[in-house]
Amino acid sequence: MSPVNRIGRAFAKARTSGRAALIVFVEAGDPDPGTTRRLLPALAEAGADVIELGIPFSDPLADGPVIQRASERALAAGTTLPAALSVLAGLRAARFTTPVVIFSYVNPILAMGEAEFAHRAAEAGADGVLVTDLPPEEGRHLASVLKSAKLDPVYLVAPTSPDARIRRAGSLSRGFLYVVSRAGITGARAALPEGLAALVSRVRKQVPRLPVAVGFGLSTPEQVREVAAFADGVVVGSAIVAAMEAAGAAGRDPVEAAAALVRALAAATLKV
């Protein structure tokens, strides 16, 4: 696990302090670009080690209702891939240093052009790229242009992935490998899926080289504590997006709501 860049360093730092890295997903431009500009530094301040910045898409078929609504709000306010990258570029210019992984569906990237995207994402200060609907079979070209642009391609593995697929995803990934905790779409769930620890250890055996982060369905500090015991990173998304949505609807500041939740989650990342 040689930490080569900001993502690697973030995982290494968490590990040295006996924690799992906290990875926080938010949707770019939800509900508007100005909010995202304030949000990212607030998340980092509250304890997010890595931020996944979701790119709004018209047809988010891997997402549950919470992120679907966030995507619709963001699109309604005009945030697409170029706008999201320019928010990030603005933050980097203001010395924002937390690692950011662009989390997108493949079509907005194809529309920009894979090489052009890699170039612009690197220039904007992204550190990694994860494409929900791009399995290794279709993702080889993107992985290579990302690597040339010094961006970490991050692939997903799922409970349905046989060992050979896990190895293939591992061989294309850098920074970390993302384990989808359960077969399903994004969205908070009350309980952790059975066999999650076993899944993570199966993944580690196939891909010993990379830190392993677990996401999909995690929402509470209790769940984070449980998963932090056996994973290198824990991803929380829908719960944060939902907290922001609820705050917005109640006339409170969504950024503060997100930060408060992230503080509670960060406190639960200590490995016990």
Next chain:
Amino acid sequence: MPDANGTAFRPPEADAQGRFGAFGGRFVPETLMAPLEELTRAYKDARRDPAFRSELDGLLKTYAGRPTPLTYAKRLSESQGGARIFLKREDLLHTGAHKINNALGQALLTKRMGKTRVIAETGAGQHGVAAATACALLGLECVVYMGAVDVERQALNVYRMKLLGATVVPVMGGTRTLKDAINEAMRDWVATTATTHYILGSVLGPHPFPTMVRDFHSVIGREALAQSRKALGKLPDLLVACVGGGSNAIGLFREFLPFRDVEMVGVEAGGRSLAPGEHAARFGPGSVGVLHGTRTLILQDADGQVLPTHSVSAGLDYPAVGPEHARLAELGRTRYVSVSDEAALAAFHRLAETEGIIPALETAHAVAWAMEEARRRPKSATLLVNLSGRGDKDVVSVARREGVEL
């Protein structure tokens, strides 16, 4: 394959990744990859199994009503004063459209894979009805996702699905039409592949769906080819079919592809106009992109956001086209045109009045273009139109549109 200028055309086959040239493939979340591989193996295995084929052929014959006739549309042809128009009568199948060919095939496959639950998406409701029917016949649980806009405009089919024991789930997200129904079906499927098969209703989606759905519909062209030889003593000069995802079109075209002298035209929904959001004509304003797991021509904006579509017919109201059609067009073997809402509605009436056949609004697009084209061709020429479905489902909405109280 004998034809005037030599060599036969080699129909495209998907490669191991499911690609037709640069189109097709599998662009899905990792969770679906292993289930799609399993489905591909199961389908390959079933296809080679004579017992599976004979069970399906038996159902198509004794239950669905195959073979369907080839009808000479004499009065329609004569009123145009040009080429003779023949109709391949998929409208006469049980449930009223070609969709049952695929639904029965995939429902049998579901049983073979040991799965007990089926999900499906539907636009016009014809595929939903076909899937619900096949599930009732074979004792499978069936859930159909349908955009809320389509639930409204195809109310009759919604009730038919319920009568058949299916659960219909209205989809409130996005544009509330076919594309959003597919999103929702995919969301269900990612979580349920262990027990559930997704009977996709057109030649769309990730591999193996475009190939599998095409194969189940190829019976249309196989019959039509033999029937043409018998009725005309030769092959038709031109095949015409409407194209939503493209299943009835590819079903008709496929067996004829090697015969270069047979021209093929797919008819898309021209809607109200060719302005963005007002139509579903992917060839033309469309560009290459990925939607619902396949790389193909889609209607999208410069940032890769999928555009809304419009058509008077719910079954053509969709922003992507099957990848094999995109490939065939690229190879110059087929071509695609569009027909407006107005022209389709006029053809809907015209076919009813001249032939006593009320076509589905989707099908009416093909009829409309064929009528125009017939006028441009000599009397010796023959056009074969795939009459993909009957219009019973559309009668209420056409009446409403024309201000008729029922």
